[in-house]
Amino acid sequence: xxxxxxxxxxxxxxxxxxxxxxxxxxxxxxxxxxxxxxxxxxxxxxxxxxxxxxxxxxxxxxxxxxxxxxxxxxxxxxxxxxxxxxxxxxxxxxxxxxxxxxxxxxxxxxxxxxxxxxxxxxxxxxxxxxxxxxxxxxxxxxxxxxxxxxxxxxxxxxxxxxxxxxxxxxxxxxxxxxxxxxxxxxxxxxxxxxxxxxxxxxxxxxxxxxxxxxxxxxxxxxxxxxxxxxxxxxxxxxxxxxxxxxxxxxxxxxxxxxxxxxxxxxxxxxxxxxxxxxxxxxxxxxxxxxxxxxxxxxxxxxxxxxxxxxxxxxxxxxxxxxxxxxxxxxxxxxxxxxxxxxxxxxxxxxxxxxxxxxxxxxxxxxxxxxxxxxxxxxxxxxxxxxxxxxxxxxxxxxxxxxxxxxxxxxxxxxxxxxxxxxxxxxxxxxxxxxxxxxxxxxxxxxxxxxxxxxxxxxxxxxxxxxxxxxxxxxxxxxxxxxxxxxxxxxxxxxxxxxxxxxxxxxxxxxxxxxxxxxxxxxxxxxxxxxxxxxxxxxxxxxxxxxxxxxxxxxxxxxxxxxxxxxxxxxxxxxxxxxxxxxxxxxxxxxxxxxxxxx
Numbered sequence: 001x002x003x004x005x006x007x008x009x010x011x012x013x014x015x016x017x018x019x020x021x022x023x024x025x026x027x028x029x030x031x032x033x034x035x036x037x038x039x040x041x042x043x044x045x046x047x048x049x050x051x052x053x054x055x056x057x058x059x060x061x062x063x064x065x066x067x068x069x070x071x072x073x074x075x076x077x078x079x080x081x082x083x084x085x086x087x088x089x090x091x092x093x094x095x096x097x098x099x100x101x102x103x104x105x106x107x108x109x110x111x112x113x114x115x116x117x118x119x120x121x122x123x124x125x126x127x128x129x130x131x132x133x134x135x136x137x138x139x140x141x142x143x144x145x146x147x148x149x150x151x152x153x154x155x156x157x158x159x160x161x162x163x164x165x166x167x168x169x170x171x172x173x174x175x176x177x178x179x180x181x182x183x184x185x186x187x188x189x190x191x192x193x194x195x196x197x198x199x200x201x202x203x204x205x206x207x208x209x210x211x212x213x214x215x216x217x218x219x220x221x222x223x224x225x226x227x228x229x230x231x232x233x234x235x236x237x238x239x240x241x242x243x244x245x246x247x248x249x250x251x252x253x254x255x256x257x258x259x260x261x262x263x264x265x266x267x268x269x270x271x272x273x274x275x276x277x278x279x280x281x282x283x284x285x286x287x288x289x290x291x292x293x294x295x296x297x298x299x300x301x302x303x304x305x306x307x308x309x310x311x312x313x314x315x316x317x318x319x320x321x322x323x324x325x326x327x328x329x330x331x332x333x334x335x336x337x338x339x340x341x342x343x344x345x346x347x348x349x350x351x352x353x354x355x356x357x358x359x360x361x362x363x364x365x366x367x368x369x370x371x372x373x374x375x376x377x378x379x380x381x382x383x384x385x386x387x388x389x390x391x392x393x394x395x396x397x398x399x400x401x402x403x404x405x406x407x408x409x410x411x412x413x414x415x416x417x418x419x420x421x422x423x424x425x426x427x428x429x430x431x432x433x434x435x436x437x438x439x440x441x442x443x444x445x446x447x448x449x450x451x452x453x454x455x456x457x458x459x460x461x462x463x464x465x466x467x468x469x470x471x472x473x474x475x476x477x478x479x480x481x482x483x484x485x486x487x488x489x490x491x492x493x494x495x496x497x498x499x500x501x502x503x504x505x506x507x508x509x510x511x512x513x514x515x516x517x518x519x520x521x522x523x524x525x526x527x528x529x530x531x532x533x534x535x536x537x538x539x540x541x542x543x544x545x546x547x548x549x550x551x552x553x554x555x556x557x558x559x560x561x562x563x564x565x566x567x568x569x570x571x572x573x574x575x576x577x578x579x580x581x582x583x584x585x586x587x588x589x590x591x592x593x594x595x596x597x598x
Contacts, residue, residue, distance in 0.1 A: 021239065028046070028242065031046060046242065048068070049061040049065045053241060056186055056189070059231075063228055066228075082218060083162065084155055084158055085194055086194055088119065088151075091162070097166050100145070101144065104142040105142065107139075108140060109172040110172065110372060111144055111164070111167060111173070111174050112144065113156045113160050113177060114183075115151040115156065116147065116352075117364075121355045122361060125401075126399075127145065129143045131361065137373075144167075146159050152186025152187045153184055154197065154271075155197065156178075157176075157278065158197060158216065160176065160282075164286065168286045172288055173289045175291055175292075175293050176279050177292075177294070178292065179297070180294050180313065181296060187199065187271055190217075195220070199215065201214070202215055212277070212278035243258070272316070273312065273316045276292070280322050291372065293327070293364075293367065294310070294324070294326040296327060298346040323374070325368070326367070331363060334384065337385050340395055357395070359395040359397060360395070397415065398414070398491060399413070399415065400414075405423045405497075406497075406597065411496045413444075413493065415445050421439075424438070437593075437595065438591055438593050441539075441592075491579070495576045497573065503568050504568055506541075506597055507566070507596055507598060509594060510539055510553065510561060510592050511553060511561040511562065512537055512553035513588065514589075540579075542574070542575045543575075548566050553590055554588070568597075
């Protein structure tokens with residue numbers, strides 16, 4: 001009997017630990033998914049997707065994002081597609097023909113594939129198709145943009161397969177772009193915002209139909225809620241996911257190992273290599289020139305599980321003899337030789353933060369053009385540096401775009417164009433009550449530490465997420481405006497409304513609103529951490545150059561809104577402008593509620 005006691009003790013310990021684990025798992029699931037007020041209070045610290053994953057490594061991140069986002073805020077898929085998951089509404093689903101196909105004419109088509117970095121989140125004139133039209137290459141080439149926000153390497157490949165035959169007789173050039181920070185990880189997900197297809201190596205699924213060594217599995221359903229009901233396993237532990245992605249619950253070395261295991265880099269590298277092989281083989285068969293273009297995000301601290309992507313792509317392209325152009329050397333040269341900080345080429349605020357801004361797109365376009373023309377990267381880098389030094393390329397330049405706002409034509413001057421003005425009835429829940437019409441403006445981004453208003457000299461160069469609601473979208477037309485920046489306040493954002501003498505009054509209720517996730521203190525320019533002046537903004541209304549109103553607004557100010565009632569009789573042009581008093585732009589917005597011309 002004495003010999004059995006240690007085993008009984010061990011068995012009791014194991015059973016006790018198992019019981020405690022099951023109890024903790026059930027308690028965590030209750031805190032996450034119960035609709036009770038008690039569960040919401042006790043689970044407040046874990047009711048966030050980031051506690052259980054990352055957008056590129058875990059479908060559960062998206063499950064919780066969908067769970068904790070109000071239903072009225074959930075945007076539908078942009079072009080639901082049984083094969084692609086969603087097609088971004090860039091092609092006709094029945095024919096695979098790009099909606100801008102009529103712009104090609106007798107020119108040689110350039111077919112661009114990729115994610116939102118390829119698609120662009122700025123005005124059309126600053127996206128790659130617009131830059132092609134205004135460039136020297138525009139007389140010979142027409143770029144058809146097949147980039148779709150949210151795509152990984154897998155969906156970009158399926159879009160390529162879907163559309164190449166439409167243009168293969170027109171001697172196209174294929175540009176297969178990859179956002180290396182994320183696209184190779186997305187290949188491992190079956191859900192990313194919406195249900196999506198997945199790829200598998202043919203040798204791992206020998207009983208299934210394969211093409212070019214790849215098995216394609218279409219999403220079982222395009223309905224997100226039904227997808228989670230049918231695909232989610234009750235046996236997968238939420239507690240293990242919490243320990244993996246929430247710092248402080250387990251030793252950091254163990255957590256890093258768990259995350260690295262979840263990243264499954266070796267399998268993703270095999271799959272990415274097979275995709276590149278398939279793209280290369282398909283282009284060779286069709287006699288189509290092709291190039292791989294690499295995008296990178298803004299400078300971030302390196303993550304251990306994201307250091308394999310570039311070497312993986314470089315090895316595959318070298319072995320296959322595929323032309324490869326990396327945008328990184330272009331931006332690195334601007335930082336090294338011109339003193340431009342890398343983040344200046346990216347959007348820093350809003351849902352499109354982390355994407356290239358208008359100037360950043362221009363730099364990346366030079367890399368794309370080098371890939372099309374077969375020029376060396378060193379030659380392209382020298383050309384970009386020369387453009388920057390002669391003023392033809394300026395990350396601090398202000399630009400303008402024509403757009404319809406409040407039912408009237410308007411011109412927006414801002415930097416970035418799509419990140420400083422929002423309008424509609426469904427822009428963001430922290431702007432207004434549901435269904436309330438607003439016009440929201442924030443100060444433009446200037447140089448580090450602030451920038452003065454730019455001049456109106458001509459710019460030689462010339463989304464909000466692509467499916468975002470109520471933000472400034474594709475422009476009807478754009479003219480550049482560039483000028484030197486100076487230290488001081490942030491740059492002015494302007495919205496100009498031509499009046500034609502018709503409206504007699506403009507009415508609205510104005511107040512300042514801070515993004516709920518915005519940080520205040522030193523980052524906002526207050527060294528002592530004080531909030532009062534760090535995000536103060538000034539709203540100015542001018543009629544034909546004459547100042548009608550000047551309102552100082554702060555998010556920490558009185559709850560009472562300031563009512564605007566502007567007399568426009570006989571006026572030709574109303575200009576609304578905002579400027580942040582100090583610090584970095586973007587922390588506060590001037591929100592005009594119920595704006596209307598009468």
